[in-house]
Amino acid sequence: MKQRKKLFRWLDDRTGLVTLIESIAAHPAAPGVKWKYVFGSAVLTAFILQVVTGIGLLTTYVSSTGGAFESLQYITRKAPLGAFLRGMHYWGASMMVILIVTHLLRVFLMGSFKFPRELNWVTGVLLLAATLAMAFCGQIMRWDQNAVFGLVAAAKMAGHVPLIGPWLARFIIGGDVVGSYTLSRIFDMHVFVLPILLVSLIGLHVHLVLRNGVSEPPVPGRGVDPATYRSTYRDMLRRDGVPFWPTVVLRDFVFALCVVLVVLLLAWVVGPARLDNPPDPSLINAQPRPDWYFWWLFALLALLPHALENYFMVLTPLVIGLVLLSVPLVSNRGERHPGRRPLAVAAVVVILSGIAALTVAGWHEDWSPRVHAPPLTxxxxxxxxxxxxxxxxxxxxxxxxxxxxxxxxxxxxxxxxxxxxxxxxxxxxxxxxxxxxxxxxxxxxxxxxxxxxxxxxxxxxxxxxxxxxxxxx
Ligand code: HEC
CATH class of the missing domain: 1.10.760.10 (Cytochrome c-like domain)
Incomplete structure (x- = not known):
């Protein structure tokens, strides 16, 4: 007992970490923060799960055009628990996307992005973008027909964008033709560049959450006034704050556990994404189809007239990103309660229904080639x-x-x-x-x-x- 105390004191003296952790554990959190607030920390759990399973896959994955597909087949069919590991990484990615979007919706609907948490929101949107980029690269790394043709289609369309088109296409493909440069570029993105970006952004995001505190549940009629918000918030915490540890942490922990269990279950029962055929140079069977969270964008591109397709390919994600980033610029004060912000709620309903409808259209895939069409008689x-x-x-x-x-x-x-x-x-x-x-x-x-x-x-x-x-x- 005494030894342990001594060790902690020594550690704290040299690093200050014990004091830091103690102060985080002891800090009061806003009261009434119930189950609606568990999504952010669950994203972190899903991310850690991705890092762990990703490192596991990395031990066997071969990042060359000749070896990638085969190494994945080996992982899936022969390696002990390989299919399970791939399944966890696959479903973990889906889970992370779902959780980030849920977290974003919660923050948006409850007006938590308003003063002083504008940059919490901005770093969060950047995290969403980095996560989707990560997911896109991960799908390409399967290096099956689906992946390669999806990439070729994306690069072809990007190539038609005015001015920057050719540059953009070369950037996506890593040269003029899809080949070893392409895969090694995607691999570097997925394993080095984007993870470093994600970890840095997560660090910044968590720092901001601790610094600005978790927003208190909104009360109709009690809006945000930057002049008084901080002092009111501090008084409220001193008066009614609940301890972060164990009250809040326990709830986060229970939810995170459920998230992990669901991923394990899906990985076990459903398994990883099916590997398509190895890439084949004859474009005729091309049936590029990304993972489900990109279907809506894919469907949008397929439904648009060809002349517009190229612009939308780049413009749609760009516009959505800019609109999201500008949310706290448009309104960072005033009413937070969703009941008093009909426009915000309507926007969420319209956008979500649009995406849902497009996802269904993407699922029906009428517009993608029907390779099993019966021959003309x-x-x-x-x-x-x-x-x-x-x-x-x-x-x-x-x-x-x-x-x-x-x-x-x-x-x-x-x-x-x-x-x-x-x-x-x-x-x-x-x-x-x-x-x-x-x-x-x-x-x-x-x-x-x-x-x-x-x-x-x-x-x-x-x-x-x-x-x-x-x-x-
Ligand atoms: C991978 C799918 C795909 C395959 C395979 C394919 N086509 Fe097409 N074809 C298209 C698309 C998409 C267009 C419309 C292109 C555009 O105008 O932007 C098109 C356009 C055409 C047009 C012009 C139609 C018009 O109304 O302007 C003709 C004719 C045509 N294809 C014939 C063929 C023939 C013959 C074959 C087989 C040798 C073939 N296509 C194979 C996708 C395909």
Whole structure:
């Protein structure tokens, strides 16, 4: 007992840490701070879980284009508890995103970002951005078809942005073509750059939370007045404050434990993200699809007209980020209670419903290629031999059908080609097919002259009813 006291005294003398921790434990917290306030510390728990499981994966993951996919297959199938570890890292990431967003909504709805906590909010928004960047890089590190094509699609679109486009595309890919530079850049981001950023931001955020105190639950009609807020807050703490340790900490701890248990359960029962096929250079089967929390953005891009897609690709995240950052600039005083801030509540409802609707659209993925679309049949084609028939077979074989619909058969990624011969001449058709488009592969070098001619013969029959050969009677 005496020895321990001596050790603590020595430690405290040299570092000051014991006093610091004691003062944090003893500081009074705002009363009425109940379960609504547990999300912030739960994010920290999820982050620590990510660090631990991430280090575990790092021991086996190979960050080269030749080895990444195989090393993940090894982790998933052979390594003891490997699938469980990947599952924890995967679900831990989802959990972290959910918790940060919940925390952000709580802080926003309760007006906790107002004076003097404006910078708590700003560092929090930066933490959200860094976490999403982390999640994006993590998905690319699977280095399966999904990951590589997602990256190529992102870089292609970014490349069309005016002025900075080419630079941006090179930055994303780490050069002119996707290759070893790309993966090593993404790896460095995920393992060094972003974690350092995250840890620094978390340190700053926690420091600000301790310095400014946790906001007291809002009372309708009692707004924030910067001139008097700090002294009122201090008086309130002295009068009614509850001890941080153990009251507040205990609640945080119970919730954090639940978070960890849910992650463990999901990792055990559902397991990690499925590994797609290894990357393959033929773009035809490309079906890029990020993890669920990016679906809404993905769906937004897919639903927009192609001309706007490129701008939105970069503008949407940028605008959302700037709007979030400017929240405390717009209003850092006055009413905090959500009941007195109808505009703020309405904004949350509108934005959340929008994101939910887009997420559902992203899930239905009508707009992504349907690789399992049944081939066009002779009945639909109208003939069962000859160039038109051969052309239809090219249409089946080359995956045109995955993206284009003919009389209701096929995918919806590209325009419906049921009546294409009414819209485009043979020359125009040739141009489109040979040169591709934003989301259409270039077929110039894939198709032989004969295949192209047959394909054009087939497409020439796709006209309004009466003329089309293959119209069902
Ligand atoms: C990965 C999906 C995908 C595949 C595979 C694909 N396309 Fe497309 N295609 C598109 C998209 C998307 C567009 C629209 C491009 C644009 O205008 O921005 C398009 C446009 C076209 C157009 C122009 C249509 C119009 O209304 O302007 C034609 C014709 C066409 N494709 C034919 C084909 C043929 C023939 C094949 C097979 C050899 C094929 N496509 C394979 C996605 C695809």
């Amino acid at each position: 002779a009945n639909l084609i109208g003939v069962s031999s000859g160039p038109v028939y051969e052309g239809a077979m090219v249409f089946n074989k080359m995956g045109c059908l995955f993206c284009h619909t003919i009389e209701g058969h096929g995918g919806k990624r590209g325009p419906d080609l049921t009546e294409i011969a009414d819209e485009l001449t043979r020359d125009q058709l040739t141009l489109r097919i040979m040169n591709g488009a934003y989301n259409m592969p270039v077929f110039g070098r894939i198709l032989s002259t004969e295949q192209t001619e047959n394909l054009l013969d087939f497409l020439a029959t796709r006209k309004k009813s009466g003329f089309a050969i293959g119209k069902k009677q």
